[in-house]
Amino acid sequence: MSAAAIPAAGPVREPWWRGLGRFNVFTGIVLGIGGYLIGALVIGHVLSKGIPAQTETNQNDIEFVCGILLGIVGFLVGMGFLNYPIARLTGAAPTLREKEEKGIARYFTLCTDHKVVGIQYLWGVLFFFLVAGLNAMLIRTQLLYPTEHFWSADNYITLVGLHGTMMMMMTTSMVLGPFGNYFVPVMVGAKRMAFPRIEALSFWLLPVAGVVLLAAVGAKGFPTGWTGYANLSVQAKLGMDCYLISFALIGISMALVGFNMLVTVYTMRAPGMTWTRLPIFVWSVIATAFLQLLAAPVLIAGMSLVLLDRVVGTTFFMPFSGGSPFLYENLFWFFGHPEVYILALPGFGLVLEILPVFSRKPLWGYRLAVAGLMGVALLSFFVWQHHLFVSGINPDLRPFFMFTTELISIPTALVFLNAMGTLFRGKIRFSVPMLFALALFFNFFIGGASGVFLSDAPSDVSTHGSFFVMAHFHYTIMGGLVFAFFGGLFYWFPKMFGVHLNEKLGKLQFWLFFIFFNLTFFPLFAVGMLGQPRRVSAYSPSLQWLNDWVTAAAYMIGLSFAVFVVNVVYSCFFERRRPEANPWHSKGIEWQLPTPIPVDNFERVPVINASPYEYGTPEAPLVANLNPSHAEVVAAGG
Amino acid sequence: MSARRLGALLAAVLVVGGGVAIGLYVALFLEASPPPVQAAVIGRRVAALELQTVAEVGHGENSFWVSYYARTPGHKWVHSTILRVPAYSLVHVTVYQYDSATGLRNPLWGQPRGVVGGVMYVNGKPVKVLNPELASHTFAIPELGVSVPLPGVDEEAPNQCSNAPCTLAEAHNTITFTFRTRGPGKYRWQCFVPCAAGFIFGFGGPMQSIGYMDGELEVQSS
Numbered sequence: 108m109s110a111a112a113i114p115a116a117g118p119v120r121e122p123w124w125r126g127l128g129r130f131n132v133f134t135g136i137v138l139g140i141g142g143y144l145i146g147a148l149v150i151g152h153v154l155s156k157g158i159p160a161q162t163e164t165n166q167n168d169i170e171f172v173c174g175i176l177l178g179i180v181g182f183l184v185g186m187g188f189l190n191y192p193i194a195r196l197t198g199a200a201p202t203l204r205e206k207e208e209k210g211i212a213r214y215f216t217l218c219t220d221h222k223v224v225g226i227q228y229l230w231g232v233l234f235f236f237l238v239a240g241l242n243a244m245l246i247r248t249q250l251l252y253p254t255e256h257f258w259s260a261d262n263y264i265t266l267v268g269l270h271g272t273m274m275m276m277m278t279t280s281m282v283l284g285p286f287g288n289y290f291v292p293v294m295v296g297a298k299r300m301a302f303p304r305i306e307a308l309s310f311w312l313l314p315v316a317g318v319v320l321l322a323a324v325g326a327k328g329f330p331t332g333w334t335g336y337a338n339l340s341v342q343a344k345l346g347m348d349c350y351l352i353s354f355a356l357i358g359i360s361m362a363l364v365g366f367n368m369l370v371t372v373y374t375m376r377a378p379g380m381t382w383t384r385l386p387i388f389v390w391s392v393i394a395t396a397f398l399q400l401l402a403a404p405v406l407i408a409g410m411s412l413v414l415l416d417r418v419v420g421t422t423f424f425m426p427f428s429g430g431s432p433f434l435y436e437n438l439f440w441f442f443g444h445p446e447v448y449i450l451a452l453p454g455f456g457l458v459l460e461i462l463p464v465f466s467r468k469p470l471w472g473y474r475l476a477v478a479g480l481m482g483v484a485l486l487s488f489f490v491w492q493h494h495l496f497v498s499g500i501n502p503d504l505r506p507f508f509m510f511t512t513e514l515i516s517i518p519t520a521l522v523f524l525n526a527m528g529t530l531f532r533g534k535i536r537f538s539v540p541m542l543f544a545l546a547l548f549f550n551f552f553i554g555g556a557s558g559v560f561l562s563d564a565p566s567d568v569s570t571h572g573s574f575f576v577m578a579h580f581h582y583t584i585m586g587g588l589v590f591a592f593f594g595g596l597f598y599w600f601p602k603m604f605g606v607h608l609n610e611k612l613g614k615l616q617f618w619l620f621f622i623f624f625n626l627t628f629f630p631l632f633a634v635g636m637l638g639q640p641r642r643v644s645a646y647s648p649s650l651q652w653l654n655d656w657v658t659a660a661a662y663m664i665g666l667s668f669a670v671f672v673v674n675v676v677y678s679c680f681f682e683r684r685r686p687e688a689n690p691w692h693s694k695g696i697e698w699q700l701p702t703p704i705p706v707d708n709f710e711r712v713p714v715i716n717a718s719p720y721e722y723g724t725p726e727a728p729l730v731a732n733l734n735p736s737h738a739e740v741v742a743a744g745g
Numbered sequence: 746m747s748a749r750r751l752g753a754l755l756a757a758v759l760v761v762g763g764g765v766a767i768g769l770y771v772a773l774f775l776e777a778s779p780p781p782v783q784a785a786v787i788g789r790r791v792a793a794l795e796l797q798t799v800a801e802v803g804h805g806e807n808s809f810w811v812s813y814y815a816r817t818p819g820h821k822w823v824h825s826t827i828l829r830v831p832a833y834s835l836v837h838v839t840v841y842q843y844d845s846a847t848g849l850r851n852p853l854w855g856q857p858r859g860v861v862g863g864v865m866y867v868n869g870k871p872v873k874v875l876n877p878e879l880a881s882h883t884f885a886i887p888e889l890g891v892s893v894p895l896p897g898v899d900e901e902a903p904n905q906c907s908n909a910p911c912t913l914a915e916a917h918n919t920i921t922f923t924f925r926t927r928g929p930g931k932y933r934w935q936c937f938v939p940c941a942a943g944f945i946f947g948f949g950g951p952m953q954s955i956g957y958m959d960g961e962l963e964v965q966s967s
Contacts, residue, residue, distance in 0.1 A: 240766060245774065254841065254931045254961065260953040262774045324773050328947065338945040645933050648888070674758065679751020 114161065120474040130187030133309075142181025147174025168418045171326070172348050179315055179356070187217045191304060194220050203303060205598040217311070219303035220706055224310050225289025226603065226678040231594075232284055232294060235317045237275040237668065238470070242270035247658040252650045263330030263644045265346065270349060277355040278584065279399075279446065280313060281592045281721040282453035283364060287392050289603060291368060293697045296377025296715055296731060298707045301370040305385045309363040316356040323349035332642050334443070337424030337435040341416050347416065355410035355443045358442075361449070365399030368392050377731070378743035379715030386695065386719050390477050391456020394484040395449050401488070402445040409438035416670055419713060436498060440491040448487040450584050451551075452480055454591030455522045458544035461594055462526055465541035466533025469720040476525040480517030490515060495572045496564045505564040511563035519555060523548060538691070539613035541596030546621050550586025554579055557632060575635025578628045586624060593620075593671070603687035605702045608680055612674035621665035626660040692718045696731045709733060767967040773848060777950035779825035779956040782815040790834040790967065797822070797917075799840040799893065800942075803908035807961050811844060811882075811940050811958060812952040814910045822910035826960025831931045831967035835861065838893075842881060842918040846897030847947070854937065857922060859891035867896055886934040886962055891924045893943040907916055933963040 151170030155161040160617055161169050177685065183189070195201070203219050211221055258266065280397075288310075292300055300306045323329055323346035331339045331347070335354070340347050345685060371383070372393055413435065416419040422428035424435045462696050463470045470476065492500060492508040526548055535541070557579040560566045593616075601607050634653050639646045646654065678684065689698040697717060714735040722729030732739060782930035784792035795816035802812050802824070814822050831834050849855055855877040857865040864871045881897030895918070898905070911917065936958040939947030951957035 190906050238770075241770065247773065253929075254933045259776050259955060260959065261778060262955075266774060339949070342945055344941075345961065568798050676752055676759065680748050680755060683748055 114443075125575075127356075130185065130190060130216065131212070132186065134187075135185035136641055138185030139178045139182030141177030142184075143174040145181075146177025147171060158420075166345055168345065168348055170416065170589075171345050172352070172418050175319060175322075175348065177354050179319070179352075182315055183308075183311065188304070188308060188311075200592055202475045203299070216347050217304070217307045218297070219307055221288050221292050221300045221303065221306060222603075222704060224300075224306050225285050226288075227310050228280055228284030228288055229319075229603075231313050232277050232281050235273055235313075236281070238317075238321070239270050239273035239277065240665065240668060242266050243506055243661065246270060247661040249644050250319065250646070250654045251658050253646050253651050253654075256644055256671035258644075260644065261328055261330065264330045264332070264642055267642050268329050268332045268350065269320065269323065271716070272354065273317065274334075274475075275333050275446065275450075276316060276320070277356065278363070278588055279357065279361055279403065279449050281450075281588055282595060283368070283392060283395060284310070284313070286388075286595050286599060287364070287368060287453065287458065288400055289300075290599065291374070291392055293700065293704065293708055295375060295696070296380050296390050296696065297371060297715045298709060298710065298712075300367055301375055302367050304362050305367050309360045309367065311365075312356050312360040313455070316360070320353035321349075321351050323347075330332075334439060335410075335413065335435075336439070337413060337416070337430075337432045338426070340435075343425055347384050348414065351410045351414045351417075355414075357405050358407040358410065359689050360711065361399040361403040362407070365396035365403070368396040369400065372396075376542065377715050378735075378740050381715075383473070384715055386460060387473065387476055387480075388456040388460040390455075390684035391452045391459075391480050394456075395452045395479040398445045398449045398452070398484050398487065402442045404448070405438055406442035406446075409435060410444065412438070427713040429717065433495075433500075434497055437718060440494045442525070443495065444491040445484075445487040447583065448483055450588045452483060454547060454588040455480065457591045457595045458547050459522065459525055460530075460695070461540050461544040462529045462724055463720045464598075464691050464695075465536045465538060465544070465671045466530050467536075467722045468529055468533040469470070469718075469722055469724075470525065471528025471531070472521070472525045473720070475521050475673070475698040475719070479518040479521030479525070482521070483515060486511060486515040486518065490562075493562050493564075493567070496567045509564055511564055513559065513675065516555060516559070523552070538597075539608070539610060539617060539692070540594045540598035542617045542621075543590045543597065545728055546617070547587050547590045547594070550590060550624070553629070554582030554584075554586055557582065570635060572639060572640055574631045574639050577641050578635060580629035581589060581628045581631075586628070590620075593617075598691065599697075601690050602697055602702055602704070604679065605685065606679050607684045607686040607690060608673050609684075612670060612677065616667050616670040616674060618668060619663060623660045623663035627657050627664060630657050694721060694730055699729060699731055711735065712740065714739050757882050768863065775952050779827055780823060781827040782817055784827050784828065784830045784836060785818040786831065786967075787807055787837070789808070790831065791837070792830050792834055793837045793839070794828060794830065795839045795841070796884070797842050798905060798911075798936075799909040800844040800908070801907065806958070807860060807951070807954075809943060810911065811942060812951060812955075813958060813960065814937075814954070815829055821825070824909070824956060826934075826956055826958075828960060829936075829963045829965055830926055832964050834922055836924050836926060837923050839920065840884060840893075840895055841913070842895045842897060842920055843911045843915060844881045844940075845900045846879050846881045847938060849880045849883075849894060851936060852877040854883060855880065855893060855894050857893045859921040860867070860893060861890055861925065865893055865920055866888060867920055868897045868918055871936055875907055880938060882936040882938050882940055882958070884934065885937050886924070886932050888932045889924060889962075890925065891934075892937070893920070893922050910934075926962075926964045929964050929966045932964060933959075934962050935959040950961050 114361060147170045151173030155167055157168035161167045167317060214227055249263050268492045271695050326346040326349055327344035329343050329346040335350055372389060412423045416423055422430040424430045459470060459476055489511040492504055495514045496505060516718060561576060561579060562568055597608055597613055629665060630653050639650055711734060713731040713733050715731050716728045717729045717730050784794045785795050796919040797814045799812055801809050801896045813826050815825050815828060816822050855875045864873050875896055879896045880894040882895045883892055885892040898916045898918055903916050906915040939946045941952045945951045953959055
């Protein structure tokens with residue numbers, strides 16, 4: 108028999124279904140469901156016996172909460188999060204074996220490659236962003252008519268709560284999750300994150316929280332919006348438990364991300380990566396990580412205490428039994444206002460990263476930018492009571508919180524100065540990432556200026572709780588963070604996926620989004636000033652035409668996201684335009700690496716030679732020496 | 746499989762699967778609305794409505810919720826607050842009030858407003874101002890300027906109703922009044938007394954639920 112007749116003995120591929128038996132998302136779901144059943148039907152049932160408030164009503168919070176908590180534990184066990192600790196306890200050697208997974212399957216497992224986690228975050232965040240966006244469309248549909256409604260009042264407020272909570276939960280990870288995890292280790296010259304398994308855990312808590320939150324729909328919803336105020340929360344139906352647990356999970360995830368990012372940047376920078384050479388995006392991640400680490404535990408505490416009130420019968424927030432709803436308001440907003448900056452700061456960092464590339468100039472006022480980012484982070488812990496101006500707080504506190512809130516506009520303005528200085532006399536290219544970056548400043552300016560009215564106690568009295576507030580925070584968060592996210596996505600997509608997103612479709616998406624974003628939210632300032640309250644679906648018939656205008660414009664924002672989805676499918680599967688190695692001619696270290704970036708990022712620990720913003724200086728060295736000699740490493744302080 | 750085929754497959758899955766998923770998701774929020782109850786037409790541009798308020802529905806998922814009921818022209822009590830009345834007409838309303846008093850938080854609401862003659866009749870007697878402490882609920886249509894306080898039954902009265910719909914044999918007050926409708930459209934109406942027992946400060950639950958203490962007046966061209 109000739110050799111050609113004998114088939115070569117290649118690697119034997121096992122059937123796909125065998126993979127289901129390993130630790131992955133499938134086993135996680137199976138154990139999660141099992142955990143829920145055991146928690147609810149066995150543990151919860153036993154614990155709630157003899158408690159009439161639970162068993163004699165048609166609302167047994169103890170069973171439900173036990174079910175969810177054990178379901179979460181089951182899911183994490185099924186994902187394999189206990190394997191490594193158990194192995195180490197039984198004497199196994201340390202390993203990052205999970206990093207070696209190949210193929211699409213690794214996106215559905217516990218993977219310790221930070222680039223995989225970044226991509227997991229990207230699709231996870233996008234999925235929940237689209238679901239929350241769908242909720243927004245349903246909310247606007249309800250507001251087409253002042254009295255005739257599609258959804259009941261209960262379901263409407265649940266929709267509002269789901270939209271707000273999901274957006275606030277998921278968008279905390281919108282930049283830090285995909286781009287922070289993917290690029291921060293690369294940008295500081297590290298081979299991995301400091302705690303790769305914690306990084307994986309921080310991601311997998313996100314879909315768990317999202318699913319638990321969505322389960323509220325089947326558990327009769329929750330009537331509180333995203334703020335979850337007591338007393339409403341204490342007396343709400345089972346869906347409230349979903350809100351509390353999911354938000355607490357996101358708090359845990361946020362704290363873990365912050366802790367991991369800080370340790371990574373602090374301890375794993377390559378030789379030569381001095382603090383003044385850190386990319387500005389990494390500085391924004393540091394500022395955000397501080398906020399996450401300090402603010403998220405307060406959120407976890409607040410959610411846990413409400414859960415105890417509902418399940419165990421404590422009275423932390425029950426005024427009739429010595430508790431105080433004000434305590435909840437303070438706990439929530441001590442987290443809630445820094446959270447606004449947890450959303451905004453990475454967006455600022457991202458656009459400041461993009462501007463020098465597309466204006467071919469160094470970042471103007473680098474140290475000023477760092478001061479601005481850190482100043483915002485610091486001050487954000489001293490402003491939370493402006494949310495409580497009309498709640499009955501001691502009036503003597505108002506001037507202080509007015510002052511601090513207005514003070515925060517100074518470090519924020521530094522970021523604007525950096526942008527203007529960078530753009531001044533630059534050779535500007537209006538590519539899609541640049542368009543999104545520029546739009547952020549236009550939007551955030553309107554958001555910031557309108558914020559002054561809310562930080563001012565006298566004007567806040569008449570605008571509080573109205574659509575004015577709603578317009579303001581959509582201008583800052585959606586107009587800031589979401590625009591920055593898309594800018595970053597178009598900028599880094601070629602590096603992450605080896606495919607260039609279609610520029611024409613990108614510009615179509617941008618203009619649709621930018622124009623209709625403003626046509627949606629600017630009129631809402633007027634709607635709010637005319638007295639329409641948030642979270643209430645019935646409104647004065649005289650405001651119908653404004654509301655209909657806003658709804659039509661909001662549908663067009665939805666269309667712009669549909670263009671994005673079309674662009675991703677078209678670019679990845681039909682056009683498949685392979686980008687140049689460095690399509691934007693960026694000096695960032697990530698663009699010095701091959702695409703896709705190898706598992707360990709760098710063959711050898713690189714030496715950093717220069718700042719990544721040396722544009723317009725022909726003799727400027729490459730940012731990193733990827734193959735340094737021992738002497739160069741030592742000389743750089745390694 | 747080539748990238749184009751994979752892309753086409755993915756696009757098809759996104760369109761079909763996404764469409765189905767969105768449809769199912771939207772369906773989760775849809776609820777069956779209570780059936781509309783037609784007012785009895787008793788003359789040219791004159792109609793009559795019969796309602797009752799009960800302290801507890803007494804059955805179903807929200808059995809302890811306070812609620813309105815409406816009576817069809819066929820004299821059947823229906824658990825609904827969606828009322829159909831003719832446009833530009835007088836509507837005679839009869840409310841059988843079975844709940845006890847909780848009191849008005851704003852005493853100004855003790856005066857019937859937006860009703861013909863500025864008067865309501867309680868058990869046949871004309872009343873222009875109700876002692877706010879005696880009120881149990883209100884029937885209010887803000888857009889028409891209608892607000893009528895409904896006196897509650899004595900807590901000590903024998904034969905209290907415990908299961909809706911209540912009957913005339915059980916303790917009640919009968920309140921009648923007349924208001925005038927405007928052009929066709931939907932008008933929100935509701936009780937403005939925070940009467941949701943079991944909820945903090947009486948807000949929430951039945952207060953915000955159509956079919957209980959919140960309703961719609963569907964004014965139709967006659």
